[in-house]
Amino acid sequence: MKKNEMKSRSIRPIMEIQHLHLRFGGLEALKDANLDILEGEILAIIGPNGAGKTSLLNCISGFYLPYRGSIIFRDKDLTRLPSHRIAKMGVGRTFQNIELYTGLTALENLMAARHIHMKRGAVACGIFFGPARREEIEHREAVEDVIDLLDMQSIRKRVVGSLPYGLRKRVDLARALCMDPHLLLLDEPMAGMNVEEKEDMARFILDIYELRRTTIVLVEHDMDLVMDIADRVVVLEFGLKIAEGSPDEIRNDPQVIRAYLGGKG
Amino acid sequence: MRASGIFDKTYQKDIAIVRSWQHWMLLLGTIAFLFTIPLFASYYFINLLSNIFVTVIVVLGLQIVTGYAGQISFGQPAFMAVGAFCSAVLTLKFGFSFWLALPLSGIAAGVVGIIGGAPSLRIKGFYLAMATIAIFYVTMWVITHLKITGLAQGLSPPPPKIGNFVFDTDERMYYIIMIATLILTFFARNLVRSRMGRIFVAIRDNDLAAEVMGINLYYYKLLAFFISCFYAGIAGSLLGHWYMLVNAEQFTLLHALTYIGMIIIGGLGSIPGAYFGVIFLKLLDELMLFSSPFLVDMFPWLGMGSAASLSLMAFGLVLILFLIYEPRGLARRWEIFKTSYRLYPFRYGEQ
Ligand SMILES: Nc1ncnc2c1ncn2[C@@H]1O[C@H](COP(=O)(O)OP(=O)(O)OP(=O)(O)O)[C@@H](O)[C@H]1O
Ligand SMILES: [Mg+2]
Numbered sequence: 130m131k132k133n134e135m136k137s138r139s140i141r142p143i144m145e146i147q148h149l150h151l152r153f154g155g156l157e158a159l160k161d162a163n164l165d166i167l168e169g170e171i172l173a174i175i176g177p178n179g180a181g182k183t184s185l186l187n188c189i190s191g192f193y194l195p196y197r198g199s200i201i202f203r204d205k206d207l208t209r210l211p212s213h214r215i216a217k218m219g220v221g222r223t224f225q226n227i228e229l230y231t232g233l234t235a236l237e238n239l240m241a242a243r244h245i246h247m248k249r250g251a252v253a254c255g256i257f258f259g260p261a262r263r264e265e266i267e268h269r270e271a272v273e274d275v276i277d278l279l280d281m282q283s284i285r286k287r288v289v290g291s292l293p294y295g296l297r298k299r300v301d302l303a304r305a306l307c308m309d310p311h312l313l314l315l316d317e318p319m320a321g322m323n324v325e326e327k328e329d330m331a332r333f334i335l336d337i338y339e340l341r342r343t344t345i346v347l348v349e350h351d352m353d354l355v356m357d358i359a360d361r362v363v364v365l366e367f368g369l370k371i372a373e374g375s376p377d378e379i380r381n382d383p384q385v386i387r388a389y390l391g392g393k394g
Numbered sequence: 395m396r397a398s399g400i401f402d403k404t405y406q407k408d409i410a411i412v413r414s415w416q417h418w419m420l421l422l423g424t425i426a427f428l429f430t431i432p433l434f435a436s437y438y439f440i441n442l443l444s445n446i447f448v449t450v451i452v453v454l455g456l457q458i459v460t461g462y463a464g465q466i467s468f469g470q471p472a473f474m475a476v477g478a479f480c481s482a483v484l485t486l487k488f489g490f491s492f493w494l495a496l497p498l499s500g501i502a503a504g505v506v507g508i509i510g511g512a513p514s515l516r517i518k519g520f521y522l523a524m525a526t527i528a529i530f531y532v533t534m535w536v537i538t539h540l541k542i543t544g545l546a547q548g549l550s551p552p553p554p555k556i557g558n559f560v561f562d563t564d565e566r567m568y569y570i571i572m573i574a575t576l577i578l579t580f581f582a583r584n585l586v587r588s589r590m591g592r593i594f595v596a597i598r599d600n601d602l603a604a605e606v607m608g609i610n611l612y613y614y615k616l617l618a619f620f621i622s623c624f625y626a627g628i629a630g631s632l633l634g635h636w637y638m639l640v641n642a643e644q645f646t647l648l649h650a651l652t653y654i655g656m657i658i659i660g661g662l663g664s665i666p667g668a669y670f671g672v673i674f675l676k677l678l679d680e681l682m683l684f685s686s687p688f689l690v691d692m693f694p695w696l697g698m699g700s701a702a703s704l705s706l707m708a709f710g711l712v713l714i715l716f717l718i719y720e721p722r723g724l725a726r727r728w729e730i731f732k733t734s735y736r737l738y739p740f741r742y743g744e745q
Contacts, residue, residue, distance in 0.1 A: 190606050216608030228603035230596045232663065241592040245608035249589060251617060257584035262406070265588060269405045308608065 143168040143312055143344050144189070149198035151184055151368075158184040159195065160368040166312065171338060171345045173359035173376075175352065177388070180365040182348045183225055186314050190222050191215045203311065217245045221310030223301045225317045225348075231290035235281060235300050236272065238289055242307035243268040272307055278340065279303050279333055295326045299333070306337060313337070314346045319354065327351065331358055356380065364388070411583065428572055432565040444568045444636060446676050447575040448629050453656050453668045454582045455625025460654070461662040462586055463618035464598025465514045469526040470626050470653050471645035472533035473510070477503040477627025478634040478644070479543045482551035485635075487542065492554035496574075496631050503627025504620040506533065511619025515612050530647060538642045548641025551634045567636040574632060578625060583665045585621070594618055595663065655713045661725025670724035678712060679705045 142165040151159040158181045166172055174182050187193040189200055191212035199208045207215050221242075230238050247268060253261045276282060279299055284292060289300050302318055318334070319327040331354055338345060349355045355362060356376040364372040364379060366388045372379055379385055412418055432440055452470055459465050481499035484490040490498070510533065513525040537543050553562040554570060561567050585591055593614050596604040605611050634640040652675065660671025682705035689704065720726060 192602070192606060211610075212605040213608045213610045216606060222606060224603065228600050228606075230592075230599040230603070232599050233592065233595055237592055237595075240589075241596050241604075242607055244589055244593060247589050251585065251590055251621065254588035254590045255581035255585045257588060261584070261588050262409075265409060266405045269409070273405075304607070 141168045142166060143203060145201040146185075146189070147199050147201070149185070149188060149195045149200070151181070151188060151193055151195045157368050159188070162198070162365075162368070162370055164363060164370065164373075166344060166346060167361075169342055169344055170360045171334075171347060171358055173355040173362045174346060174348045174365060175350070175355055175362060176365035179367075181368040182365055183316055184368075185365070186222060186316050186346070186348065189215075189314060190220060216308065219309075219311035220314065221305040221308040221312070222314035223298075223305045223316055223318055225320065227294075227297050227301050229289045229297060229300055229304070232288065234286050234288050235292070235303075236276075236285045238300055238304050239272045239275060239307045240265075240268065242304045243272060245308060246271075271309070275303050275306050278336060279306075295322055298322070298330070302330075302333065306341075306343075310343060312346065313343045314348075316348045317350060318347070319349060319351060327354060334358060409587070411587070425576065428576075429569075432568055437564055440568050441564050442676070442680065444564065444571045446672055447571045448633050448636070449653075449656070449672045449676065450575055450669055451578055451629035451632070452626050453653050453660075453672050454578060454665065455622035455629075456653050457657050457660075457663070457665065457668045458582060458585070458594065458625070459511075459618045459622035461657050461664065461667070462591060462598060463594035463615065465511065465615060465618060466519065466523045466654075467511070467526045467619070467622065468523060468647065468650040468654070469507070469510050469530045469533065470622070471647070471649040472530040472537075473503040473507050473623040473626035474630035474633070474649075475534060475537055475640075475642065475645040476506045476623075477630030478640040479537055479549065479630075480627070481631035482549040482634050482640050483542055485551050486549060492552075492635055493556075496628060499631040500624040500627040503630065504624035507619045507623025507626070508616050510623070511616055514615050514619065527647065527650075530650060534642055534645065544641075548639060549634075550638050551640060553638060554635055561635075564636075567632075571632050571636065574628060578628065579665065582625075582668075586665060590614075590617075598663075652709065655709060657723075658713065658721075659716050659723055661723025661728075664723070664725035666728060667723050667725035670728070674724065675709065675712075678708055682708050 144166040146162055146164040146166075149159050149162040150157070162181075162185060164185075174185065176182055184193060188195050189207075191207065191210055191214070195208065199206055201207075202215075202218060202220065205218065207218060207220075210218075230241060233241065247264055249261045249264050253259070276285060279302065281296075281299060281303060284296055284300075289297060292300065298318060302315070305313060305315075315334070319330045322330065334345065334347070335358065337343060347355065347359060356379075359376055362372075362374065362376055362379040363370060364382075364385050371388060372382045372385045374382070407413070412421055431443065435443075452474055456467065456470050459467050477499040480502040481492070481495040484495040484498060485492055510526065510529040513529075514522055517525060543549065553560055553567070555561060561570055586594070593604070593609055596607070596609060597611060597614060597618075601611055630640075630645075633644065637644075656671030656675050657668065658671070659674055660669065661667030686704045716723065
């Protein structure tokens with residue numbers, strides 16, 4: 130892979146997560162999570178089931194409210210902002226359990242994601258001809274770029290509720306991408322796929338990265354894929370960060386081997 | 395509708411609703427026909443059409459908030475009443491012209507609708523349905539207990555006029571109602587195919603994802619209620635000036651049930667579906683009205699079953715049948731028909 134090229138990048142953090150604590154009743158889902166996400170990197174977050182990976186993403190996208198700690202994104206504190214504001218600031222994400230708008234077509238799902246960049250109000254939309262249509266076509270072009278990038282031409286007009294699992298995962302990714310995010314959070318984009326689909330997905334993620342230079346946070350179970358794609362890896366266990374480093378460092382970290390890899394033999 | 399083998403070359407073409415010259419002819423022909431109806435049709439038929447159109451306006455509004463945005467509302471008749479009384483009061487007591495009172499009563503109903511829609515920010519589904527029923531009763535109570543709205547007797551708003559031309563016949567009102575319906579249909583159809591429509595469906599299908607995708611749920615839910623109640627308000631105002639009478643009995647909870655039935659039978663989340671549902675149920679009503687004397691003759695055990703209760707039973711039966719056999723309504727039948735027309739003579743091919 131293009132590891133060498135990827136190494137040479139700025140080290141300014143795009144997001145700083147400081148002392149994040151999250152609690153569900155008696156359960157501490159995150160304990161003092163500290164993490165810098167660097168501009169222009171692919172950061173992988175790994176960890177066993179229930180380690181708190183999804184919870185961390187949910188805190189970032191404003192879905193869960195941490196009881197302590199802060200999340201700074203491009204010099205702004207978004208810890209207590211509502212989700213929709215965070216999205217508008219440039220944080221896009223996919224979901225572990227695919228959360229699409231099932232009644233809309235793939236194209237409409239993607240157009241819906243462009244909403245944060247669209248300005249026309251209800252009256253202009255109702256009149257349509259003129260500004261609203263111009264805006265519609267302009268954003269359609271942006272959406273078509275994503276459709277080409279992720280090879281989705283043939284499912285454009287299919288209602289997503291009727292698509293097979295692998296394609297729905299892809300629409301989910303495309304939708305996040307259509308937000309033109311500065312930071313893209315991917316929650317297990319390859320979970321439940323066969324080897325071939327996983328490789329496709331890995332290729333798409335790298336394509337996105339190369340073409341758009343989007344900072345990507347990748348939560349994933351499949352260690353081998355993660356090691357191939359990621360620049361840095363963070364390991365969570367029981368809400369604690371137990372290791373952080375390059376894929377090679379992680380592979381050889383005794384604590385990680387014990388906590389995570391060890392289980393796999 | 396378009397024939398097989400025709401594909402779009404630009405995005406503008408791809409998003410167009412009226413796609414071919416045949417389509418244009420069909421549309422313009424239908425509109426021209428609607429304009430000529432009073433020249434030959436009977437009063438019975440003209441009034442039936444006006445009645446259908448007014449109901450279409452209300453149901454279009456309900457389609458937006460319930461069919462698209464997924465927020466169930468039983469308050470629609472109350473918001474119609476707000477529009478009707480507002481328009482009556484403005485014209486009678488403040489000397490407003492109908493043409494100004496009409497949009498104002500839409501806005502007034504919309505604003506009341508925002509208050510009425512506020513529970514949707516917290517609750518969904520069954521609980522929201524109950525809350526909107528409560529809102530219906532509260533609104534109607536307030537309206538019937540204000541001095542300015544004529545208490546229980548109601549009001550008699552004047553017919554609209556332009557200069558010396560007074561719209562005081564059913565034919566003349568038919569034109570106002572029909573044109574208003576066409577404009578509001580145009581608006582609704584465009585709304586739902588643009589950004590707003592996608593946002594509403596996003597909220598309906600997955601509100602949590604919608605919020606994470608940057609949609610401000612509070613704002614857009616209330617916007618959906620505003621638009622929906624604006625439609626109800628306009629319909630109420632038109633109804634009042636057409637009947638030259640408004641009182642609380644014109645706006646009952648039974649109406650709310652019928653409107654919900656209409657969007658289910660027509661097809662949730664479809665603008666043509668609003669038309670299908672209204673026309674279907676209105677015609678069913680008429681049918682029951684005509685046939686009830688014969689039915690009672692034939693089956694005496696139906697007893698004193700008045701036309702009204704028979705048509706209610708028919709409504710209930712039809713609704714159940716639709717819920718079981720075609721929960722997506724007549725609009726889906728229409729789509730299936732259109733698709734098979736487009737593909738003719740091929741049997742496959744649509745990707
Ligand atoms: N909404 C919630 N309510 C209560 N507990 C929760 C909630 N969400 C997560 N948890 C708990 O927090 C812990 C971390 O969950 P999380 O979903 O973040 O794990 P994960 O690392 O994403 O796991 P997986 O690999 O299975 O996706 C788990 O013990 C989980 O049961
Ligand atoms: Mg998870």
